[in-house]
Amino acid sequence: xxxxxxxxxxxxxxxxxxxxxxxxxxxxxxxxxxxxxxxxxxxxxxxxxxxxxxxxxxxxxxxxxxxxxxxxxxxxxxxxxxxxxxxxxxxxxxxxxxxxxxxxxxxxxxxxxxxxxxxxxxxxxxxxxxxxxxxxxxxxxxxxxxxxxxxxxxxxxxxxxxxxxxxxxxxxxxxxxxxxxxxxxxxxxxxxxxxxxxxxxxxxxxxxxxxxxxxxxxxxxxxxxxxxxxxxxxxxxxxxxxxxxxxxxxxxxxxxxxxxxxxxxxxxxxxxxxxxxxxxxx
Amino acid sequence: xxxxxxxxxxxxxxxxxxxxxxxxxxxxxxxxxxxxxxxxxxxxxxxxxxxxxxxxxxxxxxxxxxxxxxxxxxxxxxxxxxxxxxxxxxxxxxxxxxxxxxxxxxxxxxxxxxxxxxxxxxxx
Numbered sequence: 336x337x338x339x340x341x342x343x344x345x346x347x348x349x350x351x352x353x354x355x356x357x358x359x360x361x362x363x364x365x366x367x368x369x370x371x372x373x374x375x376x377x378x379x380x381x382x383x384x385x386x387x388x389x390x391x392x393x394x395x396x397x398x399x400x401x402x403x404x405x406x407x408x409x410x411x412x413x414x415x416x417x418x419x420x421x422x423x424x425x426x427x428x429x430x431x432x433x434x435x436x437x438x439x440x441x442x443x444x445x446x447x448x449x450x451x452x453x454x455x456x457x458x459x460x461x462x463x464x465x466x467x468x469x470x471x472x473x474x475x476x477x478x479x480x481x482x483x484x485x486x487x488x489x490x491x492x493x494x495x496x497x498x499x500x501x502x503x504x505x506x507x508x509x510x511x512x513x514x515x516x517x518x519x520x521x522x523x524x525x526x527x528x529x530x531x532x533x534x535x536x537x538x539x540x541x542x543x544x545x546x547x548x549x550x551x552x553x554x555x556x557x558x559x560x561x562x563x564x565x566x567x568x569x570x571x572x573x574x575x576x577x578x579x580x581x582x583x584x585x586x587x588x589x590x591x592x593x594x595x596x597x598x599x600x601x602x603x604x605x606x607x608x609x610x611x612x613x614x615x616x617x
Numbered sequence: 618x619x620x621x622x623x624x625x626x627x628x629x630x631x632x633x634x635x636x637x638x639x640x641x642x643x644x645x646x647x648x649x650x651x652x653x654x655x656x657x658x659x660x661x662x663x664x665x666x667x668x669x670x671x672x673x674x675x676x677x678x679x680x681x682x683x684x685x686x687x688x689x690x691x692x693x694x695x696x697x698x699x700x701x702x703x704x705x706x707x708x709x710x711x712x713x714x715x716x717x718x719x720x721x722x723x724x725x726x727x728x729x730x731x732x733x734x735x736x737x738x739x740x741x
Contacts (some may be wrong), residue, residue, distance in 0.1 A: 524721045528709075538684045543671050545680040595677035 338465055358506050365388055365504035365513050369604050372517075375536060376552050388553030389611045395547060406615045412561035415568050415613070419490025422483055428472030433487065436467035444495035445610055446600050448502060450509035457512050461488050461570055462506055464589040479589045485568035488559045492612030500556050502604040505580040516600025519593055520551070526583030531597075546617070555602040557614035564617060657737030660730050667726060667734050672717070675741065684716060691741045702735045 380395070387394040393403035423440055424432045437443060442581065447460040464487055468477035476483045502508050523530045534543065535551040542548065550602060558571040569577070572589035579586035587593040661667040662678055669675060672684035681687075695701035704711050706721030721731050 526725055528723060529716060529718070529719040534684075538716060541683040543682045543684060545682075548684075 345512055349387035353411045353485065353552075361505050361510035362509050362545070365510055365603060368513075369518065369606070373552055373603055376539070376550050380390040380540065380550065383550075386608065388550060388605075389439065389556045389608050389614075391557060391614070391616065392547050392549035393548075394553070399547070403615070405449050407565070410561075411615060412568065412613045414488040415486045415561070417490075418483075418505060419486035419488070419493075420463075422476075422487050423490060427468055427476075431471050433464060433467055433471075436471065437463060440491055440494040442495055444499060444612070445498040445501065447604050448595070450503075450505055450512060450599065452509070455508050457592075457595040459572070459590065459595055459598050460491060461572065462595070464488070470514030475519045479571065482567075485559060485570055485573075485611040486568050489561075489568050489613040492559060496612070498610050500602060500608050500610060502599070502603045502606055504603065512596045513600050513603060515593075516598070519597045520600060524579055527582045528567045529582045531578065550605055553608055555598065556610050558613045559613050561613055562616050568613065624682055655730075655733075657733035657735075659680050666730065667720065669734070669738070673707050688738055688741050691739050695739065698735065701739055702731075705735055705738065706731065735740065 347607075373385075376383075383394050390400065390403060393399045420440075422433070424434050426432055434440065444460060447458065447463075449458055461484060464484060465477050465479070475488075476479075478484065479549045488529075501527045504513050520531045523533070531551065534548045539550040552583070555571060558574070559568050560574070561567070572587075572594045575594045576586045576589055583597050643660075654661075655663070655666075656679070659666075660677065661669040670678040670681045671689065672682040674681040674683070674687035674689075676689075691701065695704075707719045708715045708717040709719060709722075713741070718725055720726050726734060
């Protein structure tokens with residue numbers, strides 16, 4: 336009961352302070368929430384170095400790590416990167432390319448996601464690629480699930496390898512998007528009534544059947560992934576979609592506001608981690 | 618091992634049936650096998666049914682998950698079958714915030730399937 340009262344008091348305090356938040360407060364609030372989130376994992380896995388969360392489930396033990404290194408000896412995603420590279424500069428129906436729309440490939444991934452303070456919207460790279468392609472007259476090549484979109488996504492991650500995830504929360508509206516993403520992380524969905532947090536936070540490191548559940552930190556640094564199970568590239572939103580579907584819910588639309596917020600929240604958590612995508616995952 | 622024996626026995630009897638009827642196809646034999654009422658154990662182990670094994674160690678089940686506690690000594694833990702039924706029907710009542718799906722409350726299993734699974738789990 337005392338705990339409940341404390342929670343209520345904390346919620347009231349948050350509610351009261353929300354309307355008067357300034358930009359600096361928004362950034363500080365996001366940082367405090369991110370620290371609490373990261374600390375959960377740092378405490379749960381005291382042996383994992385923070386920088387190693389980019390290895391996902393393969394950071395959890397040496398056997399898994401050895402398995403991961405073996406999978407990377409002949410990277411299965413090289414073909415996708417090569418295709419993405421060609422597509423990025425290829426002419427779309429109006430004669431212009433994605434590069435004309437978004438600029439140099441080098442470092443582009445590292446600039447995303449970000450909160451667009453003019454449009455008051457979270458911008459994610461794959462959604463911008465689709466939007467650019469459509470603006471240049473494309474109607475079928477670049478879509479939510481197309482091979483072409485996935486290839487360019489993989490190529491652009493490869494062109495930011497070694498750079499750091501760097502996401503900011505510039506104002507109140509950005510903080511609202513960050514907190515919306517956090518809500519989605521904890522929101523239970525579907526007949527199975529599971530949240531992202533159920534598997535990838537509270538039970539991370541444990542197994543569902545024979546599969547070890549990966550921790551919630553580090554995901555955005557290594558996407559898209561070459562998923563052995565799918566024998567192809569899976570984007571971050573594609574994976575969100577699959578997870579929500581597996582709870583037996585009708586998933587949100589890839590690149591819709593819900594998954595944009597979720598990506599924004601998770602990417603902020605990953606601030607400072609080294610971009611390593613595309614990565615191989617089971 | 619017992620499972621293998623049972624599968625072997627089933628395939629032997631299916632073969633015998635095909636031999637006896639001469640016209641029966643393997644597809645028909647399979648259909649017949651599918652119609653057999655699944656046991657509580659089968660429902661508990663089935664990925665798309667109870668799927669208890671996804672999270673709980675159960676004696677006789679391969680590659681169990683570790684998200685939930687092992688299902689052992691259930692009569693000692695739940696002397697009252699009704700209390701166990703209630704937890705499986707909707708674990709949120711006893712364990713708020715749990716990751717375990719509300720097997721009955723969300724209609725994951727039918728009433729009949731649920732009763733069989735509760736009997737099986739209670740026997741562990």
